[in-house]
Amino acid sequence: MSAIMPTYGRTDIEFVRGEGVFLYADDGTPFLDFGSGIAVNALGHAHPRLVEALASQAQRLWHTSNLYRIPNQEKLAQQLVDLSFADLVFFNNSGAEAVECSVKVARKFHHHHGSERYRIITFEGAFHGRSLAMISAGKQPKHLEGFGPEVDGFDQVPFGDRDATRAAIGDLTAGILIEPIQGEGGINVVPDGFLEFLRELCDEMGLLLILDEVQSGMGRTGKLFAYQWTDIEPDIMALAKGLGGGFPAGACLATKDAAAGMIAGSHGSTFGGNPLAMAVGSAVLDVMSEDGFLERVQLSANRLSQGLAMLKDRFPEVIDDIKGRGLMVGLKCVCPNTELISAALEENLLTAIAGDNVVRLLPPLISEEADIVDALGRLERACAAVRDGARAAEARQSS
Ligand SMILES: *Cc1c(COP(=O)(O)O)cnc(C)c1O
Secondary structure (H helix, E strand, C coil): CCCCCCCCCCCCCCCCEEEEEEEEEECCCEEECCCCCHCCCCCCCCCCHHHHHHHHHHHCCCCCCCCCCCCHHHHHHHHHHCCCCCCCEEEEEEHHHHHHHHHHHHHHHHHHHHCCCEEEEEECCCCCCCCHHHHHHHHHHHCCCCHHHCCCCEEEEEEHHHHHHHHHCCCCCCEEEEEEEEECCEEECCCCHHHHHHHHHHHHHHHHHEECCCCCCCCCCCCCCHHCCCCCCEEEEEEHHHHCEEEECCCEECCCCCCEEEEECCCCCCCCCCCCHHHHHHHHHHHHHHHHHHHHHHHHHHHHHHHHHHHHHHCCCCEEEEECCCCCEEEEEEHHHHHHHHHHHHEECCCCECCEEEEEECCCCCCEEEEEEEHHHHHHHHHHHHHHHHHHHHHHCCC
């Protein structure tokens, strides 16, 4: 028994090494990693450019505090600003912190303009992290249980429901917070036109639009940020997961207007924007902004989606629906999702669980066609095993 608080139901495998799209267990067995540590290892494992960035920074300087200028931080902030809608960045250490910072920026914006507005509208099925405020934003009963009272200030409406969203706006509403694609909730893509609707609604009502792109951002959908598939831009956006490629890093991006209240002393983080994290994050963005990188993600995504459509046709007893965009894919299962995850694990293929009975595929963005084909072969055998198991169980019942 370990001394770790048992908050996770862990699979009994120990990985000791990773290289590219593969993880290696302590007995040397290779596993094809289509979970990427939950969308974190965007460039796979031990990417030479990230190893070099981390190692060379580690030899020079680890930490100074935000009381001094941190050149890597200024560099990564400028890269993010150049590649997005934003003018300003605050660095965090995790997704929960990045989204919570985004909510603080929105509240402070209204305060700065002499308004009392503080409430944020969120959506059913949302996941924004596990701090007290963020479990109150997500409102998942299983995350809130025993941690009450809820932090006040979040109003929730059904995902994609225009009328309910409009109706939820009150005198104290400050902004709307949404994942363009819900990750933990089951890879639910916002309905067509919904982000555009929210943008107009926010403009009309004087609210800030906050996107949680902690999972959908950093190239995951085949654009650097999922909102870039639309014509709209948010006022504030949270990033984490893929940002550090496996080194803990988060960021809250905002326009100059939205960040108007974030003056000296208003927010802080001891570790946020640490030189090591910033060196790696900057290298991640260098790689992702090279010519052809995102196009290759889109090609791999197309190959994956073709293969999955065929699997769905072949195994209707196992796969009910395929959801998602780019390399952020959900297989909605007919069987319990845990059965397909276990069967995939038997094929040494790593996936990730999600809500709505979904199995998530979040391959490293460096996956090539051969890796996608490899994964599809393993998934096909896993689907066959689940189907055959279900048929055998049925036969036993009817005999
Ligand atoms: C993972 C995730 C978070 C929380 O990130 P942590 O680093 O675990 O705090 C927040 N929002 C979304 C959309 C996520 O997928």
